[in-house]
Amino acid sequence: MIALIKDKNVLFITTKRLDYIRNTQEIRLLEQYAAGFHIIGSDEKTYFFRLCHVYLQLLFTSAKPYDTVFIGFAPQLVLPFFAWKFHGACRAVDFFISLYDTFCFDRQVIAPKSPVGRFLRLLDAYTLKHTDAFLCDTRCHGDYFLEEFHADRRKLHLLYLDADSSIYHPMNVPKPVRAAGKKVVLFFGSMLPLQGYEIILDAFCALGNRSDYCFYFIGPLSDSLKARVQDTPNLFLSDWLMQEELARHIAFADLCIAGHFSATIAKASRTIPGKAYIYRAMNKPMILGDTPANHELFTAGQNTIFAPVGDAKAVADAILHFFGD
Numbered sequence: 001m002i003a004l005i006k007d008k009n010v011l012f013i014t015t016k017r018l019d020y021i022r023n024t025q026e027i028r029l030l031e032q033y034a035a036g037f038h039i040i041g042s043d044e045k046t047y048f049f050r051l052c053h054v055y056l057q058l059l060f061t062s063a064k065p066y067d068t069v070f071i072g073f074a075p076q077l078v079l080p081f082f083a084w085k086f087h088g089a090c091r092a093v094d095f096f097i098s099l100y101d102t103f104c105f106d107r108q109v110i111a112p113k114s115p116v117g118r119f120l121r122l123l124d125a126y127t128l129k130h131t132d133a134f135l136c137d138t139r140c141h142g143d144y145f146l147e148e149f150h151a152d153r154r155k156l157h158l159l160y161l162d163a164d165s166s167i168y169h170p171m172n173v174p175k176p177v178r179a180a181g182k183k184v185v186l187f188f189g190s191m192l193p194l195q196g197y198e199i200i201l202d203a204f205c206a207l208g209n210r211s212d213y214c215f216y217f218i219g220p221l222s223d224s225l226k227a228r229v230q231d232t233p234n235l236f237l238s239d240w241l242m243q244e245e246l247a248r249h250i251a252f253a254d255l256c257i258a259g260h261f262s263a264t265i266a267k268a269s270r271t272i273p274g275k276a277y278i279y280r281a282m283n284k285p286m287i288l289g290d291t292p293a294n295h296e297l298f299t300a301g302q303n304t305i306f307a308p309v310g311d312a313k314a315v316a317d318a319i320l321h322f323f324g325d
Contacts, residue, residue: 010037014072076123140270163281173251179214186253188218194268196261202312208232263310
């Protein structure tokens with residue numbers, strides 16, 4: 001990304017919340033390397049209204065003063081509809097996700113060969129064809145886009161995620177009373193299928209009756225999953241936390257679970273979970289899924305343990321092994 005923005009005037013466009021980990025990373029790079037930049041984004045609560053707000057701003061913004069137009073999250077929802085405004089500027093996008101892959105194979109809510117599935121694939125392919133450069137978060141992900149959408153390898157740039165160090169950094173936080181003197185293991189997530197959160201929850205339940213352990217599972221859970229674990233005495237559930245409070249929870253944990261652990265969703269093996277970057281920034285030991293993408297950046301060692309995907313017992317065994325039990 002640095003080569004695309006260094007000493008340039010940049011128009012940065014994103015349809016994701018401005019505090020999203022990928023946005024904050026790219027904005028920091030703009031602050032450091034760009035000659036100047038302007039952000040078109042929105043903090044509306046729902047994605048639909050954020051998208052409408054971004055579209056409205058774009059209609060009344062000229063790209064002529066800018067050397068580079070950089071479109072962050074979901075450029076497929078911007079470039080195909082506003083390419084006419086960006087003539088003369090270098091067009092760069094962050095191809096962080098494929099809409100086709102996300103909705104048809106990751107979340108499995110749209111059939112790949114349905115009209116909507118074909119349209120999403122068309123949006124992905126159009127965006128990659130009509131940009132001058134595109135960023136990917138791993139080599140594995142980039143290779144998938146090159147193969148699936150016949151993208152031009154010369155346009156591909158690699159930018160691994162990076163945690164916001166102003167929030168996520170090593171800190172001393174005492175354990176809460178219920179966790180005092182216990183081995184604390186933590187997972188947080190948005191409960192996307194590729195995370196394999198049920199694998200992690202099953203691993204926690206398998207060990208949750210041990211009085212010397214304390215497990216924290218943070219994120220939105222369905223009522224059925226909450227009911228399934230209500231009789232596990234040392235497993236504590238929490239809804240989504242603000243980032244600063246999440247950082248404090250991570251700080252008092254002894255071991256953190258990163259993932260991804262889905263064995264059925266191909267994207268899980270092509271991407272590095274964002275939480276892995278957060279744990280690394282906070283110098284926390286973690287358990288990672290044994291996937292090609294994770295091996296791009298991480299090697300087994302004192303702070304990094306790999307466990308097979310799709311196997312709750314393997315995750316539980318990795319926890320016990322870390323603590324020498």
